[in-house]
Amino acid sequence: MAASTLDQALAQLGYDAFRPGQREAIDILMQGGRALLVAPTGGGKSLCYQLPALLLPGTTLVISPLIALMQDQVAGLTARGIPATFFASTLDAAEARLRLDGLMRGAYKLAYIAPERLALPGFRDRLMKLGCPLVAVDEAHCISEWGHDFRPEYGQIGELLRELNPPRVLACTATATPIVRDEILVRLGLPADTPQLLRGFARPNLALRAAEISGPRERAARVDAVLAETLFAPGAGRGSAIVYTPTRRLAEEESQRLAAAGWRATAYHAGLSGELRALAQAAFTEGRAEIVCATNAFGMGIDRGDVRAVVHLGPPGSIEAYYQEVGRAGRDGGNAVGLMCWQQSDLPLRRRLLESPGSDFTPDPDVIEHKWNLFLELIRWADGAACRHDAILRYFGDEAETLHGCGRCDVCLALGSVDEVSVEEATQLARKLLSGIARVQNRYGLKQAVRLLRGESEDRLERDGLTRVATFGLLRDRSEAWIQRALSRCVTAGWIGFSGDQHPVVRLTDDGVAIMRGQRSARWLPPPDAERSAASNGGARGGRSGRPSRAVAMDEEPLDSIEALIFESLRELRLDLAKSEGVPAYVIAHDRTLRELARLRPRDEDELRAVPGFGERRVERYGEAFLDVLGRR
CATH class of the missing domain: 3.40.50.300 (P-loop containing nucleotide triphosphate hydrolases)
Known part of the structure; x- marks a missing residue:
């Protein structure tokens, strides 16, 4: 044309x-x-x-x-x-x-x-x-x-x-x-x-941050710090901010807290009448409100260019949801900040919410697992060790726009200041941690596993004979905070799962069992010793000091050119299988599994079983087809 x-x-x-x-x-x-x-x-x-x-x-x-x-x-x-x-x-x-x-x-x-x-x-x-x-x-x-x-x-x-x-x-x-x-x-x-x-996923003007917080007081302090950094002071005319909250009540409470501090703040959530929601949206869109505290019901169709900060008081359900919401900051191209606060308690809480039946339905186990994996991807990102922008670009498959380090996110600013441990040492630590989970699985939650590994006697552990096992006190030289954080990373790595409704209990996944038994190396980086020292002295943990602790997600490393070609071939196969069976693509295999296949290139079914996410059922149903594609490369 x-x-x-x-x-x-x-x-x-x-x-x-x-x-x-x-x-x-x-x-x-x-x-x-x-x-x-x-x-x-x-x-x-x-x-x-x-x-x-x-x-x-x-x-x-x-x-x-x-x-x-x-x-x-x-x-x-x-x-x-x-x-x-x-x-x-x-x-x-x-x-x-x-x-x-x-x-x-x-x-x-x-x-x-x-x-x-x-x-x-x-x-x-x-x-x-x-x-x-x-x-x-x-x-x-x-x-x-x-x-x-x-x-x-x-x-x-x-x-x-x-x-x-x-x-x-x-x-x-x-x-x-x-x-x-x-x-x-x-x-x-x-x-x-x-x-x-x-196209266009890279947003280098956004300074992305994630912080593990200790509770409401620290959360409020972090919100105030970001607002002071980006908007300077109430009425300063520096732009606006969106504070996303996980509940309606918190949206109301946070807007009231900020209003009491002098900000022109309003609340927005689905519990308000249509008229009140319209008034809140108009106030923000027209500039009469500096800050809106809202659930995820707010934001669709909002096109205000001077949003200088988007703060999440709790993690949303996925990286997709997070990036869509944080992307409402800095649309005018100016500098902006995105901060996501999270707590270790968010993990079992999210699992319980996913498993809770509705008034007229029972959740599909496959849907629960898929949404749980989406949430874990977000927590892996929050607890990650790579540039936050690059990690998101790789997650979306947008390798072409990778920044090779944005230089502005909290991880980029902190890299080089943490110590690494060898793969062998990391694997040994993981096996010790997972052996603690194996002792309490399907009975207790993470807290009891921490007590077991620390060697802290407790009535239920005593009653079940767990104070007399070899695992009791296996990590007594580590602080409670270090063990708690290390176990949380094992959860995000997919080695520890949860089951149960009101009181979730821990269990080892198939991958966790393989690592605990020494059948597979643990690809992770435990919390650094500096964090252990600070925690045992009552100081701030890595996430609280403003410096993120380091962990590696399973699919964090970029694929090389050959691996990328194999990955695309595997995606084509997955799409064909999904169409022929009339099922969602993820039922065949997750992206993370395809990336591991492209990297490891298994040659037979035994090697295929060793790939994370490719269990016995998938080997039986799809193993031959995947091995055929891998054999052609």
Whole structure:
């Protein structure tokens, strides 16, 4: 297509240049292709379907769950003389009929549709008569049943695409790992070779931080410190901040605490009436509120550029959710801070919440395990030893934008100031820790394991004969804080799991058993000796001093060029198997498992069983297929 035509359409939409990746996506669509575009919030995904919509005949359909965003985009397009409309639950019946009549007359270039409208009788039949040139699916990760933001109504979109069979399809999302991207293609019925474009995940203007905290007092101190650093003082006009809270009550309490300190703060959560939520959002958007304290119900469609800090008072459910929320800081390109606070108690609490039955359902064990793994990935990141930006980029598979150290996150600022131990020493420590878990598993929680390893007598340990086993006091030379933190790292490494509802008890995973028995080396770095010394003297732990302690996630190391090719071949196989069996891609294998396969390249089933995450069941069902792919490389 002539450059002048594209430039004219670009100018009509109010832009003077393309961002990285936009032109490539537009060219694919204009040539009659299909694409999956993954770019962060504010990364310019909407242009990639709005510009083709201007140039193509007919009406482009955009499916989106965000009513506020639909309204904003339709208002912006209409203001530029581009006919557009939206269909959502906020319309009364008469207005909806009026817009539907206009749609069928071809009065609009773009029509935004909330996914639940697809279930209305007759609505989809009317769409079949449009002959639309392009269907764009925004927030496409919502179609992944095992993603962090699944929406059941998105399940109808694949069926709609099969019925409409449009010549062009664009799926857009801000947060999708390789496994979720594969899931999107399966659910939408798109071919496995659909181009997957990843752009713009690197946000070097964000100083990312994570801190393990001791309790509410330290949490409040860290919030105050970040606000002082970024906003200076109440009323200073330095911008705004978002404080995400894990509960509605905490959103109210924190907003009241900050208001008492002089900040113009407001609360936002699903427990408020629609009117109060609208008032809070308007106050923040229009600049009358400096700080909003909110649950994750807040943020979709918010486009305030001067957010200088996003603070999480507790960990969300996944890296995807975290990066989407922290990404609301610094959208104007200016410096901003993202801080996530977490506690070791978050681990069993999250597990208990995942396993708790609802009023009308019992959680699927596979779903529980998948969401638990998503949460563990976030905790691995929080307790990690690599540049926080690079770790996230690798998690999303965006190796091309790796910064090789951002130089601004807390890890980059602290690297070089911690001591490392050898693999052999680390493995021996892990075996000692895991042997303590083996003694108390399925009976007690982490606290009893700490007492056992420390050699602290306690009635229940005495009653069960655990004060007379060889493991009792095996780590008496270590502080309680060190053992607690080391066991927490064993949890995040996938060696220790939890079971039970009200009072979760610990257990060894298959990987943990293999390490404890000396069948496998432990790929981790224990808490440094400096942390042990500080804890035993009553001082601050690594995470509390502002300097992160060091640990290595299983998939933290980048793949080399050969390993990356093998990884992509394994992903293609996983996608084919998922389609043939009609199951989510993660049921076949997690990304972390595929990365380990690419690195280790097992040659037979025995070596395959030694790969973390590839147990006996997977060897029996999929071993031959995976070994066949590995044998061709």
